Every structure is written in structure tokens, then in C-alpha cells.
Amino acid sequence: MTSISSASRSTVIKDGLNAGWPICLGYLPIGMAFGVLAQKAGLSAIQIGLMSILVFAGSAQFIAVAMLAAGASAPAIITTTFVVNLRHVLMSSALAVYLRAAHRGVLALFAYGVTDESFAVNLPRFHAHTWNLPRAMVVNHAANLVWFFSTVTGGIGGRFIPEGALGIDYALIAMFICLLVFQLRKRIHLLTALIAGLSAVGLALVIPGNSYIVIASIIAATTGVIIQRSRPGSNPKNG
Amino acid sequence: MADYLLLLVGMGLVTYLPRWLPLHYLSRQSLPEWFVQWLELIPAAILSALLLPALIIGGDTGRLDLLRPELWVALPTFAFAWWTRSLGGTVVVGMLLFWLAEKVDPQWLAWVG
Numbered sequence: 001m002t003s004i005s006s007a008s009r010s011t012v013i014k015d016g017l018n019a020g021w022p023i024c025l026g027y028l029p030i031g032m033a034f035g036v037l038a039q040k041a042g043l044s045a046i047q048i049g050l051m052s053i054l055v056f057a058g059s060a061q062f063i064a065v066a067m068l069a070a071g072a073s074a075p076a077i078i079t080t081t082f083v084v085n086l087r088h089v090l091m092s093s094a095l096a097v098y099l100r101a102a103h104r105g106v107l108a109l110f111a112y113g114v115t116d117e118s119f120a121v122n123l124p125r126f127h128a129h130t131w132n133l134p135r136a137m138v139v140n141h142a143a144n145l146v147w148f149f150s151t152v153t154g155g156i157g158g159r160f161i162p163e164g165a166l167g168i169d170y171a172l173i174a175m176f177i178c179l180l181v182f183q184l185r186k187r188i189h190l191l192t193a194l195i196a197g198l199s200a201v202g203l204a205l206v207i208p209g210n211s212y213i214v215i216a217s218i219i220a221a222t223t224g225v226i227i228q229r230s231r232p233g234s235n236p237k238n239g
Numbered sequence: 240m241a242d243y244l245l246l247l248v249g250m251g252l253v254t255y256l257p258r259w260l261p262l263h264y265l266s267r268q269s270l271p272e273w274f275v276q277w278l279e280l281i282p283a284a285i286l287s288a289l290l291l292p293a294l295i296i297g298g299d300t301g302r303l304d305l306l307r308p309e310l311w312v313a314l315p316t317f318a319f320a321w322w323t324r325s326l327g328g329t330v331v332v333g334m335l336l337f338w339l340a341e342k343v344d345p346q347w348l349a350w351v352g
Contacts (some may be wrong), residue, residue, distance in 0.1 A: 170325025
């Protein structure tokens with residue numbers, strides 16, 4: 001850990017960018033697509049940029065713009081945003097385990113950049129003890145910068161990247177596939193992932209919105225813990 | 240614009256608080272062992288819950304669709320990630336395969352299936 005914490009500023013930035021570039025790549029087409037949609041919904045580039053800075057939540061922004069275009073009220077949009085982003089509670093809770101010594105002001109800044117993508121990139125590195133808060137901050141804020149610029153660019157000039165070019169639309173899915181593989185360390189993780197995936201699909205087909213993510217994750221992790229703790233002779237510390 | 244700013248502040252708050260409160264409070268508490276175990280399983284659960292529906296539920300239809308290129312490309316991409324454990328490599332290979340799959344007329348998959 002000492003070599004990690006005593007590294008120079010440029011090493012920290014380099015490590016963070018090395019870890020975070022797939023997020024940035026994946027945000028480009030999505031951010032531009034968002035910008036184009038937001039512009040069509042009547043938002044100016046400044047309004048788009050402000051939303052990307054103040055909210056910074058991909059799916060919630062898409063939904064908010066669709067609701068704005070449909071003439072929804074502000075309380076309705078804010079409530080929907082809250083529900084859509086509630087899943088971050090689970091991610092921040094899982095990250096908190098590795099951030100016990102962290103300064104609370106720095107944590108407050110770090111929290112701003114907790115997204116599905118940065119969580120998935122940072123958490124396995126924290127778990128492997130190859131990571132620290134400054135590097136994780138670089139990942140979060142590089143992703144935020146790319147998100148900001150690609151949404152504004154989309155809002156100003158439409159898509160600069162032609163539709164489907166080089167399979168760039170698959171960048172984030174491929175990243176999630178690999179990060180899921182990293183999580184499958186033991187049979188219990190595989191089992192938990194299977195339960196989560198299948199119940200997410202089942203729930204997504206019957207309930208509207210994206211609450212299936214939180215519900216399926218809670219069902220799967222709870223089942224996983226029950227299985228682990230009921231297995232005789234198991235060592236939960238290594239679970 | 241004032242209304243819009245108010246909306247953004249509201250959206251920003253309800254997005255930020257769920258991200259910040261657990262980090263703020265849980266990083267100082269000593270957590271019960273079962274809860275740490277539970278949190279340890281959360282990443283695998285969340286990633287899978289985000290991923291699988293995106294692969295097999297049609298974005299436009301909201302129905303189960305096993306013919307989507309997203310799903311078929313995921314299989315070799317998963318295998319590549321499993322054997323190489325390379326994040327960058329997986330992203331590039333996944334993009335390449337997806338790009339190729341998009342060039343193929345999806346109709347032929349119906350014949351295979």
C-alpha cells in the first residue's frame with residue numbers, strides 16, 4: 001500500500017485513466033445521443049451542460065428529458081430521478097467498506113462520481129488492494145468530464161460519430177461483461193450473479209421502470225448470504 | 240431558466256444523496272459480519288442485474304428477445320474476458336464482434352433458431 005499512496009500525482013492520474021478509459025469510450029456515443037435528444041426536446045447547450053454537471057446520471061437524464069418533452073411537472077421528474085438512482089445506495093455501501101480511513105470531505109467529492117460504471121471499475125481494484133481514493137477520483141471525474149463534453153457536443157452539433165460506428169455502442173456492455181467476470185471469484189459469486197440476472201430479467205418483464213435492478217440485487221445477495229451461512233464448515237470471512 | 244435550474248437542483252440532490260449518505264455513514268460504522276458478507280456479494284449481483292436484461296430484453300419492445308446481437312456477441316466476449324482477464328482487450332473485442340454482428344442480417348439467426 002505504501003507504494004500506492006506515495007506515488008506522484010502524474011502516476012495517480014495515469015493509473016486512473018488506465019482504469020477509466022473504457023468508461024470514457026462508452027460514454028461518448030451515449031453522451032452524444034443524449035445531447036441530440038435533449039436538443040430536440042428544446043434544451044440549449046448550456047442547459048444540457050448544466051444538467052450533466054448537476055445531475056450526472058445517464059439513464060435518469062434520458063428519462064428526465066423524455067418527461068420534459070412530454071410536459072411532466074418538476075416534482076414528477078425529481079421523484080422519478082430519485083427512484084431511478086436509488087440503486088447507487090447499494091454501490092456506495094459496498095464501496096464504503098474499503099474507504100474507512102478516508103477524509104469525509106474527499107468522500108463527499110468522490111460520492112458525486114459514483115455511477116454504475118465507475119463503481120464497477122473501482123470496486124474490484126479496491127478489493128484487490130491495488131487502489132486508493134485519489135485514483136478512484138481520477139476515474140470518476142474523467143468519466144464526468146467526458147460525459148459533460150459529449151452531451152454538450154451532441155447538443156450543439158448532433159452526432160459526430162456515425163450511428164453504430166466500430167461497434168462503439170457495445171463498449172459499456174463489453175466492459176460490464178468483463179467486470180462481471182472479475183467478480184466471479186467463487187461459486188457463491190457465480191450463484192449470486194445467476195440469481196440476480198435471472199430475477200432481474202423476470203422482474204424487468206413485469207414491472208415498469210428500473211427498480212428491478214435494486215430488487216434483484218437484494219434478492220440475490222440475501223439468498224447468497226443465507227446459503228453461505230447455512231453451509232456447515234464454511235468460512236464466511238473468505239466468502 | 241429559473242424553473243429549469245430549480246428542477247436540476249432537485250434532480251441533483253436526489254441523485255447525490257443516495258451516492259453520498261452510505262459513504263458518509265457506513266465508512267465510520269463497524270458493520271455486522273453478515274452485512275459485510277452481503278455487501279461483498281452486491282457487486283456480482285448488481286453487475287448481473289444490469290447486464291442480463293440489457294442482453295435479452297429488446298430496448299424498444301420491452302419483451303424477451305433471444306435473437307438480439309447484444310446477446311450473441313456477449314458469449315464470445317464473455318469467453319474472451321474469462322481467459323484473458325483483460326478489460327481493455329474485452330472492450331475492443333466486444334466492440335469489434337458487435338460491429339461485425341450488426342453487418343450481418345439478423346434474419347439468418349431465425350433460421351438457425
